[in-house]
Amino acid sequence: MATSLHSVNHALFKSASTSSLSPSPVFRLNSTTAGFNFKPLISSSSAIITRAAVSSSESGESHNRETFHGLCFVLKDNIDTDQIIPAEYGTLIPSIPEDREKLGSFALNGLPKLYSERFVVPGEMKSKYSVIIGGDNFGCGSSREHAPVCLGAAGAKAVVAESYARIFFRNCVATGEIFPLESEVRICDECKTGDVVTVEHKEDGSSLLINHTTRKEYKLKPLGDAGPVIDAGGIFAYARKAGMIPASSSG
Amino acid sequence: MASSVISSSPFVCKSSKKDLGFSSFTKSSQISIHRCQKKSISRKIVSVMAPQKDRSPGTTGSVKTGMTMTEKILARAAEKSLVVPGDNIWVNVDVLMTHDVCGPGAFGIFKREFGEKAKVWDPEKIVVIPDHYIFTADKRANRNVDIMREHCKEQNIKYFYDITDLGNFKANPDYKGVCHVALAQEGHCRPGEVLLGTDSHTCTAGAFGQFATGIGNTDAGFVLGTGKILLKVPPTMRFILDGEMPSYLQAKDLILQIIGEISVAGATYKTMEFSGTCIESLSMEERMTLCNMVVEAGGKNGVIPPDATTLNYVENRTSVPFEPVYSDGNASFVAEYRFDVSKLEPVVAKPHSPDNRALARECKDVKIDRVYIGSCTGGKTEDFMAAAKLFHAAGKKVKVPTFLVPATQKVWMDVYALPVPGSGGKTCAQIFEEAGCDTPASPSCGACLGGPADTYARLNEPQVCVSTTNRNFPGRMGHKEGQIYLASPYTAAASALTGRVTDPREFLQ
Numbered sequence: 207m208a209t210s211l212h213s214v215n216h217a218l219f220k221s222a223s224t225s226s227l228s229p230s231p232v233f234r235l236n237s238t239t240a241g242f243n244f245k246p247l248i249s250s251s252s253a254i255i256t257r258a259a260v261s262s263s264e265s266g267e268s269h270n271r272e273t274f275h276g277l278c279f280v281l282k283d284n285i286d287t288d289q290i291i292p293a294e295y296g297t298l299i300p301s302i303p304e305d306r307e308k309l310g311s312f313a314l315n316g317l318p319k320l321y322s323e324r325f326v327v328p329g330e331m332k333s334k335y336s337v338i339i340g341g342d343n344f345g346c347g348s349s350r351e352h353a354p355v356c357l358g359a360a361g362a363k364a365v366v367a368e369s370y371a372r373i374f375f376r377n378c379v380a381t382g383e384i385f386p387l388e389s390e391v392r393i394c395d396e397c398k399t400g401d402v403v404t405v406e407h408k409e410d411g412s413s414l415l416i417n418h419t420t421r422k423e424y425k426l427k428p429l430g431d432a433g434p435v436i437d438a439g440g441i442f443a444y445a446r447k448a449g450m451i452p453a454s455s456s457g
Numbered sequence: 458m459a460s461s462v463i464s465s466s467p468f469v470c471k472s473s474k475k476d477l478g479f480s481s482f483t484k485s486s487q488i489s490i491h492r493c494q495k496k497s498i499s500r501k502i503v504s505v506m507a508p509q510k511d512r513s514p515g516t517t518g519s520v521k522t523g524m525t526m527t528e529k530i531l532a533r534a535a536e537k538s539l540v541v542p543g544d545n546i547w548v549n550v551d552v553l554m555t556h557d558v559c560g561p562g563a564f565g566i567f568k569r570e571f572g573e574k575a576k577v578w579d580p581e582k583i584v585v586i587p588d589h590y591i592f593t594a595d596k597r598a599n600r601n602v603d604i605m606r607e608h609c610k611e612q613n614i615k616y617f618y619d620i621t622d623l624g625n626f627k628a629n630p631d632y633k634g635v636c637h638v639a640l641a642q643e644g645h646c647r648p649g650e651v652l653l654g655t656d657s658h659t660c661t662a663g664a665f666g667q668f669a670t671g672i673g674n675t676d677a678g679f680v681l682g683t684g685k686i687l688l689k690v691p692p693t694m695r696f697i698l699d700g701e702m703p704s705y706l707q708a709k710d711l712i713l714q715i716i717g718e719i720s721v722a723g724a725t726y727k728t729m730e731f732s733g734t735c736i737e738s739l740s741m742e743e744r745m746t747l748c749n750m751v752v753e754a755g756g757k758n759g760v761i762p763p764d765a766t767t768l769n770y771v772e773n774r775t776s777v778p779f780e781p782v783y784s785d786g787n788a789s790f791v792a793e794y795r796f797d798v799s800k801l802e803p804v805v806a807k808p809h810s811p812d813n814r815a816l817a818r819e820c821k822d823v824k825i826d827r828v829y830i831g832s833c834t835g836g837k838t839e840d841f842m843a844a845a846k847l848f849h850a851a852g853k854k855v856k857v858p859t860f861l862v863p864a865t866q867k868v869w870m871d872v873y874a875l876p877v878p879g880s881g882g883k884t885c886a887q888i889f890e891e892a893g894c895d896t897p898a899s900p901s902c903g904a905c906l907g908g909p910a911d912t913y914a915r916l917n918e919p920q921v922c923v924s925t926t927n928r929n930f931p932g933r934m935g936h937k938e939g940q941i942y943l944a945s946p947y948t949a950a951a952s953a954l955t956g957r958v959t960d961p962r963e964f965l966q
Contacts, residue, residue, distance in 0.1 A: 284721060284810060284930070286928070286930040288906070288907070288928070288930055288931075288932055288933055289930060289931060289932065292907065292932055293906040293907045293908060293933075294907055294908060294909055294910065296558045296589065296590070296906075297558070297590055297595055297597035297598045297600075297601060297909065298597065299561045299562050299565060299601070299604075300562045300565075300674060301561070301562045301565030301566050301569065301674065302565065316931070316932045316937065317931075318931045318932070318937050318938075319937070319938075342722060343721055343722040343725070343755065346721060346722070346755065346930075347657065347928060347930065348656075348657045348671075348906075349559075349654075349655060349656055349657040349659075349671035349672060349673055350558065350559060350655075350657075350673070351559070351562065351673035351674040351675060354673075369722065369725070370725075371722070371725065371755055372725055372726050372755065372757055373657060373671055373672070373673065373752075376672070376673065376676070377673035377675065377676075380673060380675040380676050380679075381673070381675045431545055431689060435687075440675065441675060441676060441679055441687065442570050442675075442679060444687075445679065445683075445687075450547065450683070450685070451570075451571075451682065451683060
């Protein structure tokens, strides 16, 4: 399936940092409150936390992508946004903390019966699974950000899919809620829900998924153009770094 | 397999992922460039780029600088003279649309990032259209419309199609209904512009020859503050549809045919550009139906070259100047598909995927429990006229509950006021009543996406439904085991009359 990730496009940095656009990229806005709240990729509850700071990627920009361990939850192809979070929960507003938490408790509620495991046990607010493994066209359907938000709110750290639908991928990148990674093979056919996995980031910008249960390793694709935005912490942090919007000031 | 209905095999230009858009055409390609038949030039157009005549790339002396429509729109919006697929550019936004589901989140992020006292980049370029969860007792849904009212008041948003009296939609003069249909009807869709919306079916507006695509709350919050967005230029896939449209075929059949051909990820990250003599013969509403489901093929945006039909529609609804653009004769396309429309047959998308295509006549043994006619895809005036026309031709009553949800107030009024051609002056509403359909409901997105439990026509049981909507993944209209067959209004009406999935030719020939 067609993928969106190419090797890092240096034009990205060029177009963002030079003043090739008029008027001036700095916009006069009123003072901002606290800056973008990028959720650090720290594994939750029972898993071991390992932080590995990688010093540089092929783009020349340094990034600090954290490695983490946890249980994986395996899905197949064409998991659409209504399966990730049924539309009836669309009345919850992701930017309100209590609503966001509720969204997390409903994550992947829309999955049909053939998925016997529940991603979030009814009555609980968070999932015990840290990594979601998917097939092709993950996140197809709606542009509603509730989809990546509910997964992040439930405690998932990353999705590793064979390919993504563009709006969902874009929303993962913009929000920083969950790390979207792309596999080179159909990992979803070789992993089972409950396998213990590690997602590790390497110095060349690529990543690795290690399945400790099956003792297999899978190389994951580099983040490509989305990398700088993800590393910055989402679209707002990226835009501040690039000088497109003023840096946030407290107070 | 339905591939036999395509008279010439799909002509596909294969290109490697590395050189998308970079002169990927081979010399052996037989491309007949679509020529726009523009009969008149309006004074409102500032300047027009004429479509290129048939010329081989070698003679133009500018092989590498030809751009597709989408590339041109984005280049202009990024204030660049040239862009190629793969470029990441900051683009100026002409219109940002949001609704009751995503508006509160988008504004919430806007305030969090730009400050509680921040002002939107341009209060006249934001259109707020409550439409998703309106006629419900769900308190959170109602709260969301109230939240949007507060934001719009505070920010002086010019276009807020508000609703306060949920018991009687007609008592709300500003309320419109389904956002994508309202955008067009209110004149917010203009050729050459960049339109973003917090809804996947924002691609509908590509019918007007503009770049239109769906974004999430965070991106929308960013646009609210800056009027700009970071976009990657997509490569363009061409779909040339020629031939005369059969009387029983509709745009819904065309797009289901195409999605069945290329799959739900066949156009991921790409533009789908539609042209050809058949496209030229389509009305604006039919073109909207076509572009509406581009997202169901994974497409980033859909686009149709503007012509006299487009200009006539747009100029009657807006006085904002606009500037259409057209693909260059030497533009690069990453793939091309050709269809002889005269050979196509009505199709459906079987459960549970929009690309699970089948001929309607081959599904005639599928018993159904209900029919739903509505949504941005199939709830416009012409969609109801088509259904009414078939009901009238048949002269029978429906065998299953048939739910009708006009997309907007205007559509609802048309259903009750406009005479259906060939019926001796009857309105759609009269014909629907005689056929035993449910009374047309309050205009909104309705049950297309399920919604709160008390949503009219929601699928609350594991039933089989033929629907003119856009997605049929598990649980889409409510119940996880519900089975949804996506179809054209003609096919939906025919199926209602027989209680089975039915080819409309049973009643229309």
